[in-house]
Amino acid sequence: MNVRSYGVIMALIALASALAAPLVAGPFWMTLITQIYIYGLLALSVDLLLGHAGLYSLCQASFFAVAAYTTAILQVRYGYPTIVAAPAGLIAGTLLAVLYGSAVRTRGVYFILITIALGYIIWGAMYRWASFTGGDNGITNVPPPSVAGFSIASQTAYYYFVLAVVILCAFGYRILIRSPFGLSLRGIKGSESRMQSLGYRTTMHLYAAFVISGLIASLAGVLYVYYNRFINPVAASFQISVEVSLMAIVGGSGTIVGPFIGAGIFLGLRNWVSSFFELHTAVMGAVFIATVLWAPSGIVGLVERWRTHVGKPKDQQ
Amino acid sequence: MHSGILQAINGVSFAALLFLLASGFTLSFGLMRVVNMAHGAYYLFGGYIGLTITRHTGSFALGVLGGGLAVIPLGYLIDRFLIRRTGENHLAQVLLTVGIAFVLGDVALKIWGGDSLKVPTPIELRGAIELPGGIIYPTYRFALIAFGVFVGLSLWLLYRKTQIGAVVRAGVDDREIVSAIGINIDRLFVLVSALASFLAGMAGVVGGAFLTLYPGAEWEILVYALVVVIFGGLGSLEGAMIGALIVGLLDAYGRWLLPEFSYFVLFGPMAILLLFRPRGIFGREG
Numbered sequence: 315m316n317v318r319s320y321g322v323i324m325a326l327i328a329l330a331s332a333l334a335a336p337l338v339a340g341p342f343w344m345t346l347i348t349q350i351y352i353y354g355l356l357a358l359s360v361d362l363l364l365g366h367a368g369l370y371s372l373c374q375a376s377f378f379a380v381a382a383y384t385t386a387i388l389q390v391r392y393g394y395p396t397i398v399a400a401p402a403g404l405i406a407g408t409l410l411a412v413l414y415g416s417a418v419r420t421r422g423v424y425f426i427l428i429t430i431a432l433g434y435i436i437w438g439a440m441y442r443w444a445s446f447t448g449g450d451n452g453i454t455n456v457p458p459p460s461v462a463g464f465s466i467a468s469q470t471a472y473y474y475f476v477l478a479v480v481i482l483c484a485f486g487y488r489i490l491i492r493s494p495f496g497l498s499l500r501g502i503k504g505s506e507s508r509m510q511s512l513g514y515r516t517t518m519h520l521y522a523a524f525v526i527s528g529l530i531a532s533l534a535g536v537l538y539v540y541y542n543r544f545i546n547p548v549a550a551s552f553q554i555s556v557e558v559s560l561m562a563i564v565g566g567s568g569t570i571v572g573p574f575i576g577a578g579i580f581l582g583l584r585n586w587v588s589s590f591f592e593l594h595t596a597v598m599g600a601v602f603i604a605t606v607l608w609a610p611s612g613i614v615g616l617v618e619r620w621r622t623h624v625g626k627p628k629d630q631q
Numbered sequence: 632m633h634s635g636i637l638q639a640i641n642g643v644s645f646a647a648l649l650f651l652l653a654s655g656f657t658l659s660f661g662l663m664r665v666v667n668m669a670h671g672a673y674y675l676f677g678g679y680i681g682l683t684i685t686r687h688t689g690s691f692a693l694g695v696l697g698g699g700l701a702v703i704p705l706g707y708l709i710d711r712f713l714i715r716r717t718g719e720n721h722l723a724q725v726l727l728t729v730g731i732a733f734v735l736g737d738v739a740l741k742i743w744g745g746d747s748l749k750v751p752t753p754i755e756l757r758g759a760i761e762l763p764g765g766i767i768y769p770t771y772r773f774a775l776i777a778f779g780v781f782v783g784l785s786l787w788l789l790y791r792k793t794q795i796g797a798v799v800r801a802g803v804d805d806r807e808i809v810s811a812i813g814i815n816i817d818r819l820f821v822l823v824s825a826l827a828s829f830l831a832g833m834a835g836v837v838g839g840a841f842l843t844l845y846p847g848a849e850w851e852i853l854v855y856a857l858v859v860v861i862f863g864g865l866g867s868l869e870g871a872m873i874g875a876l877i878v879g880l881l882d883a884y885g886r887w888l889l890p891e892f893s894y895f896v897l898f899g900p901m902a903i904l905l906l907f908r909p910r911g912i913f914g915r916e917g
Contacts (some may be wrong), residue, residue, distance in 0.1 A: 370722045416906055
């Protein structure tokens with residue numbers, strides 16, 4: 315069996331189990347799996363920059379939160395329907411990325427530090443601008459999404475909706491990273507000066523990648539607010555930005571499934587550990603440390619290494 | 632008018648605290664190319680340990696010294712056994728040190744609890760001073776400014792006027808050449824990292840006496856320190872001084888004039904500065 319058909323079979327199995335999940339899983343698991351899809355999408359937005367463009371952005375939670383807040387405020391406070399509120403959220407989050415994209419003028423550690431600081435602006439606005447954002451309490455009672463009188467109220471219906479969006483996104487993402495644009499991003503990651511000398515406007519490429527990444531993060535934000543039914547400043551926090559980047563790395567940076575696997579491992583582990591161990595933040599911190607020291611290329615990387623390790627002698631026979 | 636002056640003193644005293652934290656951060660980046668996001672956790676740990684010492688001995692000075700000294704071995708172990716293994720991969724450093732900060736923060740929560748704790752200040756610093764013009768201001772904040780100026784001057788003299796400082800400056804410029812001429816650069820790293828930990832721990836005690844210590848304080852103060860070094864330029868001691876003053880004053884006036892948008896007042900100018908000077912005021916290309 316060659317690698318390609320192996321991959322197709324794995325994808326079909328994953329799809330079948332995702333479709334069948336609501337039949338066997340209880341509400342607790344459904345909540346967790348939906349959460350994994352949404353955070354996986356956010357981690358995917360991190361990985362477009364990290365795995366393909368070589369930029370480490372720590373303000374992804376800002377786009378996520380701005381989209382979520384915009385949708386929530388329009389729905390709850392101004393009573394706009396989903397058909398207006400959800401696209402408005404997407405646009406608001408993406409516009410923020412257009413603005414914050416000026417960070418791509420810097421590279422390396424400066425980029426990291428600047429995105430941290432930019433992320434804190436949004437967190438600060440949500441936290442302190444209480445008259446508009448609701449401060450600490452945030453916005454509550456977000457209604458379920460409904461389009462043309464058709465409401466996606468049940469947990470199962472929303473699960474399938476999120477799954478559909480995630481699959482569409484994954485296909486779009488696959489086309490994007492296989493396009494000449496994706497290729498030139500990886501070229502910049504490999505050697506920016508070489509791409510420049512070949513005549514590429516590298517900063518514009520990185521800027522475009524940053525905005526697209528902001529769009530994906532905003533999409534995750536809109537999905538999140540309808541799933542969670544409320545939003546508070548925690549969504550914009552630095553911690554969320556770091557956690558999703560860890561998800562991307564734990565799963566395997568530079569792949570499409572990696573961020574989702576990472577989200578599954580991270581959220582699953584946190585749920586499990588916090589059920590019996592008080593110091594669960596410390597455990598998550600230890601996961602950070604262990605990932606950096608022993609599995610910098612993530613689970614997908616470990617599997618690849620294992621496959622080449624085990625598979626090679628056979629292929630050569 | 633009065634409150635305008637009050638805010639200026641507020642800003643300068645906060646700047647003194649920020650300088651304590653940011654100077655260590657910026658020097659360890661300058662010399663070792665290490666971005667240590669656990670610096671805020673050092674601050675918190677130093678603060679809590681200083682608090683415990685002050686409570687038991689009744690001496691604030693001992694608390695400040697002890698809080699600073701206690702963080703040195705912690706910082707050394709983290710540096711030697713964890714951060715050193717990441718080489719110059721800043722992404723790995725950030726993730727690793729954020730993980731360390733999570734662990735330290737959770738351990739601190741377990742030991743000292745989740746309430747805001749205030750480091751008790753000595754009686755001599757508890758009252759208020761009346762300035763000409765009828766402005767009344769807490770003595771402690773003036774002492775903090777004096778302390779910040781003292782530390783800043785000592786660091787500057789150490790950095791600019793002594794042999795060790797010259798070697799550190801040379802190391803910031805070119806590490807390979809420094810070790811090639813026979814200077815033990817590893818010993819220099821340990822020295823600077825110990826100094827950075829000491830300053831952060833001390834800052835925790837000093838800051839804990841007016842900002843209080845609580846879970847999450849490590850991240851709040853770290854962001855301010857980051858903005859300081861972004862303004863001033865990574866790796867520059869003078870930049871940390873100027874940056875601390877800018878950030879302290881912007882924060883004080885922002886909180887006073889536009890309380891809901893104080894973060895914009897702080898980060899907005901930073902974003903604009905970055906558009907024109909991505910490496911900060913004193914940052915150099917390279």
